[in-house]
Amino acid sequence: MMQNMHSVSSSDIEARVNFIRRTYAHLLGAVVAFIGLEFALFKSGIADQMAGMLTMGGQWGWLVVLGAFMLVGHIANKWAMSDTSVGMQYAGLGLYVAAQGVIFIPLLFVAANYSSPEVIPMAGMTTLIVFAGLTVAVFVTKKDFSFLRTGLMVAGFLAMGSIVAGAIFGFHLGLLFSVLMVGLASGYVLYYTSNV
Numbered sequence: 001m002m003q004n005m006h007s008v009s010s011s012d013i014e015a016r017v018n019f020i021r022r023t024y025a026h027l028l029g030a031v032v033a034f035i036g037l038e039f040a041l042f043k044s045g046i047a048d049q050m051a052g053m054l055t056m057g058g059q060w061g062w063l064v065v066l067g068a069f070m071l072v073g074h075i076a077n078k079w080a081m082s083d084t085s086v087g088m089q090y091a092g093l094g095l096y097v098a099a100q101g102v103i104f105i106p107l108l109f110v111a112a113n114y115s116s117p118e119v120i121p122m123a124g125m126t127t128l129i130v131f132a133g134l135t136v137a138v139f140v141t142k143k144d145f146s147f148l149r150t151g152l153m154v155a156g157f158l159a160m161g162s163i164v165a166g167a168i169f170g171f172h173l174g175l176l177f178s179v180l181m182v183g184l185a186s187g188y189v190l191y192y193t194s195n196v
Contacts, residue, residue, distance in 0.1 A: 017139075020138060020139070020193070023193050024135055024138070024193070026093070027131075027189070027193065028131075030093055030096070030097050031127075031131065033094075033097050034097050034100055034101055034104075037097065037098065037101040038101055038104060038105075038108060041101065041105065042108070042112070047105050047108070047109060048109065050102065050105045050106075051105050051106045051109035051110075060167055062163060062167075063160070063163055063164060063167065065103060065106075066103075066160065066163065069099055069102075069103045070156075072095065072096075072099040073096060073099060075092075075095065076092045076093070076095040076096035076099065077092065077096070077192075078092070079091050079092025079095065080092030080093055080096070108120065111123070126182075130182065130186055134186055134189055134190060137190070138190070138193065144194050145187075145190040145191055145193075145194040146191060146194040146195050148187050148190060148191040148194075149191060151187070152184065152187050152188055152191055155180075155184050155187070156184065159177075159180070159181065159184060162177060
């Protein structure tokens with residue numbers, strides 16, 4: 001494989017570390033933007049209306065939401081990887097944050113209205129711990145995680161298959177599925193930040 005001479009991977013260690021730090025700073029900015037978007041949607045009441053629309057289709061509706069999310073994620077990734085302009089790259093990041101904001105609305109709506117008040121703060125703390133763990137993993141190992149592509153694709157199809165099977169056979173996916181989805185999302189974070 002031919003390497004781009006302007007690629008950070010061909011730079012010295014200090015340039016690569018600075019690049020990774022900037023990448024994770026952008027990731028932190030995206031997480032803060034996501035939190036702000038969710039806060040605004042819930043405070044305005046728009047989230048209640050969106051949660052109702054997104055969950056009308058039941059379990060099959062979730063399959064549609066996941067498919068749409070994957071499509072929008074693909075478009076956002078193309079924009080973010082664009083070499084036409086920095087503005088297009090930020091538009092891709094913004095589109096992806098917005099897509100994440102939409103897909104999380106029903107989850108946060110159910111958590112806020114049908115569970116204990118500690119659920120969302122606990123999820124926030126878990127997110128911070130996972131983010132810190134991923135950051136430490138990247139900075140300590142200095143490993144390139146771009147090899148994860150095939151495994152992530154297979155895991156994504158397994159997740160979709162589980163959702164379809166749950167819809168067909170009427171079983172609930174439960175806590176283990178949620179933990180595995182956090183692992184899958186973490187893998188994607190490592191994969192995409194290595195490919196930046």
